[in-house]
Amino acid sequence: MANFVTLARHTELKAQTLVHILKANGIDAFTEEVNQIFPSLTAHFKVRIAEADLSKALSIVENIDLENEAQISNTEIQNRKVILLPFDYTPTSEKAFPLAFSWAKAVNAEIEMINVYSTEEPDNLSIFNRMIDFDKEALRERAERAHSEAKQRAEEYQKTIQQRIDAGELSNAKFKCITLEGVPEEQIIKYSEILRPEMIIMATRERSKKEIDMIGSVSAEVAEGAPIPVFVLPENVEFNSVDMVQNIMFITNFDDRDLIAFSKMMSRLSFKEIEVDLVHFRESGTKGTWNEIKLNGIKSYFAEHYPTAKADTAILDGGNPCKSIYDYMNEKNISVLSMTTHRGKLISRIFNTGENGITRRIVFEGKFPTLIFHA
Numbered sequence: 001m002a003n004f005v006t007l008a009r010h011t012e013l014k015a016q017t018l019v020h021i022l023k024a025n026g027i028d029a030f031t032e033e034v035n036q037i038f039p040s041l042t043a044h045f046k047v048r049i050a051e052a053d054l055s056k057a058l059s060i061v062e063n064i065d066l067e068n069e070a071q072i073s074n075t076e077i078q079n080r081k082v083i084l085l086p087f088d089y090t091p092t093s094e095k096a097f098p099l100a101f102s103w104a105k106a107v108n109a110e111i112e113m114i115n116v117y118s119t120e121e122p123d124n125l126s127i128f129n130r131m132i133d134f135d136k137e138a139l140r141e142r143a144e145r146a147h148s149e150a151k152q153r154a155e156e157y158q159k160t161i162q163q164r165i166d167a168g169e170l171s172n173a174k175f176k177c178i179t180l181e182g183v184p185e186e187q188i189i190k191y192s193e194i195l196r197p198e199m200i201i202m203a204t205r206e207r208s209k210k211e212i213d214m215i216g217s218v219s220a221e222v223a224e225g226a227p228i229p230v231f232v233l234p235e236n237v238e239f240n241s242v243d244m245v246q247n248i249m250f251i252t253n254f255d256d257r258d259l260i261a262f263s264k265m266m267s268r269l270s271f272k273e274i275e276v277d278l279v280h281f282r283e284s285g286t287k288g289t290w291n292e293i294k295l296n297g298i299k300s301y302f303a304e305h306y307p308t309a310k311a312d313t314a315i316l317d318g319g320n321p322c323k324s325i326y327d328y329m330n331e332k333n334i335s336v337l338s339m340t341t342h343r344g345k346l347i348s349r350i351f352n353t354g355e356n357g358i359t360r361r362i363v364f365e366g367k368f369p370t371l372i373f374h375a
Contacts, residue, residue, distance in 0.1 A: 002050040004144055007057050009034065014066045015045035016182070020194040023178050025060055027053045030147045030181050032140060048144070081109040082197040085175075086188050086218070088115060089157065096203040096233045097161075097170060098240035104173035106242050106271055109198055111175035113161070114191060116184040117150040119143050150179040185221035192226045198268060199229040223372045224341060229264055232370045239335075239369050247275040248371070249325070249334045254280065254294045259301070261340045261373040266306050275310040277332060278302065281318035291315050329368055338371040 007029070008018060015031045022029040032046045049057050085100045087093040104111050119142065154177040161177070164170045180187040192200060204219035223230045233239055250265070252258045278298055282291050295313045302311045316324040329337060 002052070002148065004048045005051045005054060007047045007049050007054070008061065009044045009046055010066065012045050015047050016187075016190060017066055017194065018047050018061070018064075019180070020187075020191045021064060022047075022049065022057060022060065023180065023191065024195045025056075027057050027060070028151060029053075029057070030143070032143045048147075081107065082195060083109050083111050084188070084192055084195065084197040084200045085111050085113045086115070086184070086200070086202045086222070087113050087157075087177075088184075089153075092203050092205050092235045094203075095235050096201050097164075099231075099233060099242065099244075100201040101165070101171040101173045101175070102240070103201065103242040104175075105171040107198070107268075109173070111173055112195065112197070113154075113158075113175060113177045114180065114188060115150070115154055115157075115177065116180050116182060116187045117146065119146040119181055147179070147181065150181070154179050184218045185225065188218070188222050189225045189227075192228050197228060199231055200226055201231045201233065203233045203235055205235050223370075227374060229268065229374075230372045232372065234367065234369065237367075237369060242272070244335055245269065245272070245274065246335050247277065247333065248336045248338050249277045249279055249329055249332070250338045251279050251281070251325075251340075252295075252298055253340075254291075254298065255340075258298070258340060261338075262302065262306070264373055265338060265371065266309065273308060275312070276302065277328075277334060278311060278313045279328065280313075280315050281321055281324070282315055326367060335369065336371055337368045338373070340373045 008015075010018060012031070019029045019031055027049060029047055029049045032048055034044045034046060083100055083104050085096065087097075100111055103109070158175075158177040161170065161175065165172050180191065188200070200222060202219050202222065219232050223232055248265070250258075250262075278295060280291055280295050292315065295315065299311050299313050302309070314328065316328060318324070325337065328334070
């Protein structure tokens with residue numbers, strides 16, 4: 001086991017932020033509660049690192065201000081193009097690997113595979129039992145042991161991934177596996193805020209299986225909360241190459257923020273020819289003339305700014321948006337659904353966040369690959 005030392009003490013948020021910054025710069029780190037019996041009595045957490053990384057870590061800490069969010073978002077030392085690939089060692093999470101590695105190779109990006117582990121005690125171990133058995137040194141050793149075991153497992157898994165690359169099962173792209181302690185969706189979102197990767201690619205299970213394994217619900221939370229584009233791949237859909245991204249259904253609400261989403265989408269697909277269907281939902285009973293005029297304006301904007309991409313338009317009934325989406329995608333042979341998560345009139349009802357939001361429904365129902373942007 002490595003010899004760990006305490007680099008700094010901060011509130012939980014600042015400690016986790018520092019851990020993410022260190023991880024983004026290739027330094028292994030994790031947090032440890034100062035008071036593990038009554039964590040609510042103290043706001044301080046230790047940031048622990050391997051002693052061998054102390055010199056490099058100190059140079060990073062000296063050049064950042066954890067109070068300055070704008071600075072933190074640009075802290076990464078290495079200027080790299082990165083795709084973030086969450087995994088949990090299950091066959092479902094592995095469904096996203098071929099697509100992620102294919103995409104990374106196509107755009108000359110690196111892959112950071114992220115696994116989130118927990119050091120929580122079993123639920124049946126009460127706080128009173130913890131008090132009886134309390135040993136500060138033992139608790140520290142338990143946290144370090146959990147971290148070391150998670151890191152070792154990730155290192156072994158990294159060897160397995162390299163073997164799959166060597167065997168031609170995965171495209172040859174540079175990658176590494178990292179581990180973070182905490183709640184999966186929270187850590188993935190926070191790490192993406194610090195690292196600012198090109199996109200997140202992850203798989204999801206069907207709704208009926210979400211209670212058995214974690215990755216389904218995590219996908220929905222990440223899709224709604226991450227600040228960068230998220231590509232969600234259903235487990236029951238064969239989609240193993242970026243070449244399969246051919247025609248995209250983009251849902252627009254005639255919002256200026258859609259133009260930003262266009263830019264994000266096209267910049268990530270600039271290396272290939274695609275077809276885009278620009279689709280708008282109208283409220284039931286409303287006339288479509290004005291919608292058609294605005295939709296044609298969006299199409300003209302798209303043609304002017306992205307001349308290499310073919311564009312088509314459609315107006316669908318918003319009474320049952322999920323059915324309208326699925327019917328249109330099947331009819332037009334659409335390979336990827338793309339949407340933005342923002343609020344406004346009908347879009348707030350169709351794309352609201354929460355348990356009944358369409359983002360969650362589409363992610364859980366798992367019928368089509370979905371590329372989600374945030375306005």
